[in-house]
Amino acid sequence: MTKAPKKVVLAYSGGLDTSIILKWLKTEYDCEVVTFTADLGQGEELEPARAKAEMLGIASENIFIEDLREEFVRDFVFPMFRANALYEGLYLLGTSIARPLISKRLVEIAAQTGADAVAHGATGKGNDQVRFELSAYALNPEIKVIAPWREWDLTSRTRLLEFAEANQIPIAKDKRGEAPFSVDANLLHTSSEGKVLEDPAVDAPDYVYQRTVNPEDAPDQPEIVEITFEKGDATAINGQAMSPATILTELNALGGKHGIGRLDFVENRFVGMKSRGIYETPGGTLLLEAHRGIEQITLDSGAGHLKDSIMPRYAELIYNGFWFSPEREMLQALIDKSQEHVSGTVRLKLYKGHVRTIGRWSDHSLYSEAHVTFEEDAGAYDQKDAAGFIQLNALRLKLIAARNRRLKG
Missing domain, CATH: 3.40.50.620 (HUPs)
Structure with missing residues (x-):
C-alpha cells in the first residue's frame, strides 16, 4: 500500500x-x-x-x-494559435x-x-x-x-x-x-457535455449556449473588425493596443454578439470513447481566421505547407495532455520560427454566425502584385519560363506512362 x-x-x-x-x-x-x-x-x-x-x-x-x-492567453493560448491548431479539424x-x-x-x-x-x-x-x-x-x-x-x-x-x-x-x-449538462469555461471557450447532449442525433437546446447569441438573432448589419499581429500574436484591435487577455475578452464580445464560434462536435477522447460536446469559442474563431489571413501574405509556401502538415500532430499532443512533452516543445520551436515575419493587419467581416477575411496588409508581405497581375508586368515574370518548369516536373510522369504503355503493349 x-x-x-x-x-x-x-x-x-x-x-x-x-x-x-x-x-x-x-x-x-x-x-x-x-x-x-x-x-x-x-x-x-x-x-x-x-x-x-x-x-x-x-x-x-x-x-x-x-x-x-494574462498568463493563460500569453503563454498557452497564443502559442497554440500560432499553429492554427484544430483537433480533428474542428475543435479549438x-x-x-x-x-x-x-x-x-x-x-x-x-x-x-x-x-x-x-x-x-x-x-x-x-x-x-x-x-x-x-x-x-x-x-x-x-x-x-x-x-x-x-x-x-x-x-x-x-x-x-x-x-x-x-x-x-x-x-x-x-x-x-x-x-442538465456539464459545463467547463475559461477565457477561450465554454464546453457543455452530458445529459441532454448525450444523444448526438438530437439538436442541442438553445439554452445550452452561453457566450453566443443565436446566429438567426444576431444583428442584421455586418461589423468590420481589424486585428493587428506581431510575430504571430494579436496585439491590437481596430488600432488599439491591448494585452493578450484583454484582446481575447474583446474578441469574445464581438464574436458572441454575432453568433460566431458555435460547434456541435463528436470527438474521439484519448481514453478511447466518443463523446458529443457543444463548444463556443467566439474570440478564438475570429483569432484563427485573422491569423490565417495574415499568414496568407507573410508566410512562404514551403514554410506554410510544412507548418500545416504538422498541425494535426501538434493539436493531438495538446488534446491528449502532452503540452510539457519534448515533442510538443520541438514542434513549438518550429512553429515559432515560422512566425518571425507574421506581422500586419487583417480586416474581418462578422455577420450572423460567420466571419471571413476581407483584407490584409503587412510591411512583411510576400505578395507581389507586379508578378501576379493580368495586366502588363514590366518584365517581372517571363511566362516562357513556365515551359521548362512544366517539362522538368512532367519528366517522371512521362517515364511512368511510357513504362506502363510498354508493359501493356
Whole structure:
C-alpha cells in the first residue's frame, strides 16, 4: 500500500463536487488540504470559493485564488494559435489548453507549501484526468496525484448528495436533481457535455449556449473588425493596443454578439470513447481566421505547407495532455520560427454566425502584385519560363506512362 499523503493541493472550484472532494480527502487520508482556485476567465466570481473553503475548515494561508488570465492567453493560448491548431479539424482545444497551466500551478504551490500530493476532480472517463496528471508528472516526477473519482465509492449523484448532507456541505437547490449538462469555461471557450447532449442525433437546446447569441438573432448589419499581429500574436484591435487577455475578452464580445464560434462536435477522447460536446469559442474563431489571413501574405509556401502538415500532430499532443512533452516543445520551436515575419493587419467581416477575411496588409508581405497581375508586368515574370518548369516536373510522369504503355503493349 502506498504511503498516505500528509498535505494535498486540490484544484478547487468551490462547487459541490470539489467541495465533496475536499472533505473526502481530509476524511480518507487524515491530511492537510490546500485549495487552489484559478481565474482563467470563466466568468464567475471566485471569492465565494474562499468563503466555502474556510467554512470547510481550510486555513486562510492554505487558500490560493489567482488571476491567471494574462498568463493563460500569453503563454498557452497564443502559442497554440500560432499553429492554427484544430483537433480533428474542428475543435479549438479550449479545455485542453487550460489544464497544463492549472497543473503547473498545482505543482508549484505544492512545492511552496511543502505538500507531497495534488488532487483534481476529473472523472475516470474523460480526458482531463490524463491532462492534469501527465502535466504534473512532467513537472515533478515525484509528486503523488490523487483522483478521487477513481478511488471512492460515491458512484452516483445520490451518494454524493448524501455525503454532502452528512458532512454539512451546502448544496445548491438545482444540484438536488440531475444536472442538465456539464459545463467547463475559461477565457477561450465554454464546453457543455452530458445529459441532454448525450444523444448526438438530437439538436442541442438553445439554452445550452452561453457566450453566443443565436446566429438567426444576431444583428442584421455586418461589423468590420481589424486585428493587428506581431510575430504571430494579436496585439491590437481596430488600432488599439491591448494585452493578450484583454484582446481575447474583446474578441469574445464581438464574436458572441454575432453568433460566431458555435460547434456541435463528436470527438474521439484519448481514453478511447466518443463523446458529443457543444463548444463556443467566439474570440478564438475570429483569432484563427485573422491569423490565417495574415499568414496568407507573410508566410512562404514551403514554410506554410510544412507548418500545416504538422498541425494535426501538434493539436493531438495538446488534446491528449502532452503540452510539457519534448515533442510538443520541438514542434513549438518550429512553429515559432515560422512566425518571425507574421506581422500586419487583417480586416474581418462578422455577420450572423460567420466571419471571413476581407483584407490584409503587412510591411512583411510576400505578395507581389507586379508578378501576379493580368495586366502588363514590366518584365517581372517571363511566362516562357513556365515551359521548362512544366517539362522538368512532367519528366517522371512521362517515364511512368511510357513504362506502363510498354508493359501493356
